[in-house]
Amino acid sequence: MDYEVKASDDFLWVLLPTELDHYQADRIRQEVKDEMREHIIKYIVFDFKQTTMMDSSGIGLITGRYRDVASQGGQVYVSHVDDHMKKVLTLSGLYRIVVPWEHIVSSV
């Protein structure tokens, strides 16, 4: 399944594709950057709901967007992370910078 990018106020929601590789990451990066030029985005949610595979290109995509919003005091969230994705995120050290979205939702 394909990806989707939606902005609402200072939030950007990025529904990731079934397999997030270098080819897909480049397309998503382009669209996310376009949205970030049109809206002032502080918070980004990367939603893995339909994603079954991610390689290191996804790490670059997420880290890059973290750099974009962190300077604004923003935050990057990850949502619907399955076991495989958890392994990839842990191995890459990405959990040091991203916050599981479900933690936020359940603590509200």
Added chain:
Amino acid sequence: MSITNELVVEFPAIGENESLARVIVSVFVAGLNPTIEELSDLKVAVSEAVTNAIIHGYDSEKYLYDTGKPEQEQGAAGRDIANQIRLAMSLEGRTVTVSVTDHGCGIEDIDRAMEPLYTTKPDQERSGMGFSFMEAFTNELQVSSTPGQGTTVIMKKVIGE
């Protein structure tokens, strides 16, 4: 049951073929009934090796980042189909061996290239995690390379241990 099998394919070094390579390897090992996790691991490893061949071996991204336009909009210049990647796989018992070969620029210092977080393309949002992922998601990784001639990555993974 012990299966012996082999398959070799060659394709141009373009981004669309990353998913093609993953699908081919997945179908090749289907007879071993891999778990979803084993399949995801194998897909990541294949994806890393093929992506490296495209963006480092053949530097196919330089057009994209020089002009800021996606490859698709640049016509033939951005997609040199003479740049071929060879994907070979073999099966012996429960062990699948996948090798990915490019005839691109090669790697000067393999040990350094394989260090976690080492990347020569930080400007293109590479994280330097590719080789670490190949190592973590397979049972064995071998890299051989000759500067100016190309690179071969060989990975072995045992399915259903």
